Structures are given as C-alpha cells and as structure tokens.
Amino acid sequence: MGTSNGGEQHTAHEGGPYGALRQLLDGRWTCRRFRPEPVPRETVERLLRLAQRTPSWCNTQPWQVELTEGAGTERFRAALLEHVRTQPPAPDFPFPEQYAGVYRDRRRACGFQLYDALDIARDDREGRWRQTLRNFELFDAPHVALVTTEADLGVYGAVDCGLYLNSFLLAAQSLGLGAAPQAALASYAPFVREHFGLPENRRVVAGVSFGHPDLDHPVNGFRTAREDVPTAVTWHPN
Template sequence: MRPQAPEGPLKPTSTHPETDTGTAGIDAALHRALERMLTDRYTCRQFRPDPVPREVVGELLRLAQRTPSWCNTQPWHVHLTEGAATDRLRTRLMAHVRSSPASPDFPFPAQYTGAYRERRRECGRRLYDSLGIGKEDREARLRQLLRNFELFDAPHVAVVTTEADLGVYGAVDCGLYIGTFLLAAQSLGLAAAPQAALASYSDVLRDHFGVPPGRRVVAGIAFGYADHDHPVNSFRTSREDPRNATTWHSD
C-alpha cells in the first residue's frame, strides 16, 4: 500500500521530545521556529544602507559554518565586503557588465522548460508587477536586471567559492552553505538575496578578490537590513505541493 503524504503542516504539542514517539515527539517550539523562518524568508531586492555590526556578522558566519558537507570537507570560502569595499565591487561589476560577456565558472542552465519555465515566469511576473513594470517595457526590465550588480544597495555581499578539484559535489555543499546562511540571517533579523547573477561574471570576482586559481565562484549573497517600505519587497513566490515533488516507494 502506498503511504499518503501529509496534506498540511504537523501540529506538534509535545514539550518532552526525548520521551515521546511519532508526531507527538516533535519539539513544538523548535518546529514552529523553523517553520516561521522558512515561511517568512524571502529574497530581499532593496536594502537599507545601514551596515550590520561586526558581532552580528560574526554570529551569522558561525551559524552558517554548521552546514553539513560530504565527509565534513567544508569546501566553502567566503569573501565578505563592508563599507567602501562593497561600493568598489558595485562600481566594478556595473562597469564590466555593460561592456563584457558573461564568464561563469559553472555552466548556467541551457534552457528552462515545462514546470521550471512556468515557475520562473511566475516569479518574474510578480517581481515586475510589484514595481509596476509592464511586459513590453524592456528598458525598465533591463534596469531591474542590472540591480543585481548594484547588489540591491546592500551594505554587504558574501561571495561563496569552492575547491575546483571537488567538482559538482563541492558546489552542492556550497549550496547547502548558502541555504544555512539565509536561514541564519533570517534568525538574526537580517535580509538576504542569494545571487547566481554575480557568478555570471566569475572572472571579475576572482580577480577582484584575489581568489586562488584552484577555486571556483558558486554564487553571491547580498545581505543587510531590508527596506520594508519598498514595493519590490512586497511580493512572495509560491511553492509546489510537496506531493508533486515526491515519489514514495514501499511494499
């Protein structure tokens, strides 16, 4: 008999997870905290200029470092900016993007088809609708695309690199690191934007930060404090029903 996936979130009530079993064994407070972080987190596309205190950034990095990795290799290394260093990177990226072709260290998707294309389009529609940008307004759409390279005015960016010799699995581990970083930021009252767009100009990032030849750029993460009054931060993306992303196998 094929098991049925749950149709909604669990409702744990236990305060003694060490002695209970099944659903009742779930730590209710921990479950609610994680669910809230996952639900409330979003990609911030407009930041306030306020820098994040060093001690808060340090705690963010400490939490992110707890990310699991294959054989505990921890292949990530982060180049992190603040103050004038963030502005210098912004300026250099904008100058390069306007005059040079993309040069990612890892191939970008060849194409988006089917459900992937539809989800991507839905995200784009919600983004442009939040800003009042029409479908035919190519100039405004290009301006919004270039906001990626202005880091959405964030006071900080973290550029995540991996060891080239570890191949795709090193990059997978770095993806896990980015996910942990985003949740850690959320737990600290920070906003963040994971940015594959920055990796499209990996050659610039490697040169700018002096990245050793044996390492590859995976992605960037702009972070800081969200500008909650900006309309671009008002929209949210949907998620597929997990039953459509799962195939159960049993007796």
C-alpha cells in the same frame, strides 16, 4: 483520520525546534532593496558562525567566502557594474540553456510578480534590463558574500556550497536581516577572482547580498509560492 493525526502532530511540535525551523523557512524571502546602514560586525559574525555549522561530504567544508563591508562593498559594486556593462558573462558553472515545462512556468511566475511589484510592463525591455542591473548594484546592500569552492572538489563541492548558502540565508532570517541569493554574481566569475585576488582554481558558486531590508519598498512586498509535496516526492510503499 490521517489528516487529523498529522494536524495533531504538527500542533504538538510547534513550540519546539520544528516550529522555529518552520517559521524560518516559511518566513524567508528574497530581499531586493536594502537600507544603507551596515550590519554590526558582531551580528555578521554570529551569522557566519551559524552558517559554518553546515554539513558537508566527509566534513570537507569546501566553502570559502569573500565578505565585504563599508568601502569594500562600494568598490566591488562600482567595479562589477562597470564590468557588466562592457563584458559578456563567464560563469564557472554553466547556466541552464533554457527552462521548459513547469520550470519555465515557475520562473515566469516569479518574474511577473517582480515586474508587477515595480510596475514594469511585460514589453518594457529597457525597464527589465534596468532591473537586471540591480543585481549587480547588489540591490543597494551594505554587504555581499561571494561563496566559492576549489575546482578539484567538483560538483559535490558546489553542492556543499549550496547547503552553506541555505544555512546562511536562514541564519540571516533568524537575525532579522534581509538577504538575496544571487547566481547572477557568479556569472562574472573571472572578474570576481581578479577583484578579490583569488587563485584560478577557485570556482565562484553564488553570492548573497545582505543587510537591513527596506520593508517599505514595493519590490519587497511579494512572496513566491511553493509546490505541494506530492509534486516533488514519490512514495514507494512496501
């Protein structure tokens, strides 16, 4: 009975906001190859207006975004790639030292799907490194957004930026754009600050490369799975 009622409720809501949000969430994916043509400024501004509606703690709206287009994207791409080839990572927020258990398994499954799509053998270290560098080539995207916050706002400023990133990704999806959320871009935070002339108290949270997706490229052909709700949620009944 419970399954039947849930199905009826699910169907009843499909035509409204629930259905629209479900379609966006189910359809969103990480684009790792873009077409070169830029997104019209009007479309980018529509995306940004949607993302700006993100909720935040006490409405602090702590995100500050550096957004590139045209020659600005090309300068950043070239300079970042040169920097990455010669300098070690220096993120503002420490990356995990290791992934264990289910987190390791999920991460590996995603990586195997990526490498299989590109015919990169699992023992091909050079091929894997070349694919890693694609992060810093922005996957050929015509635009990138670097999301930052102020150091004084602490971890919750970064959490709010995470909410902003999700809004940004869903807004891009709603406009037919491809997007790639990239912690990799935050791994060279001092370079990002220097390149964009940001003050020292600005912390780099993540980047999003975005544009028109190249749907014919095999790297954009795979989709990652999600765990069922019971693996993430524990009910505490009365």
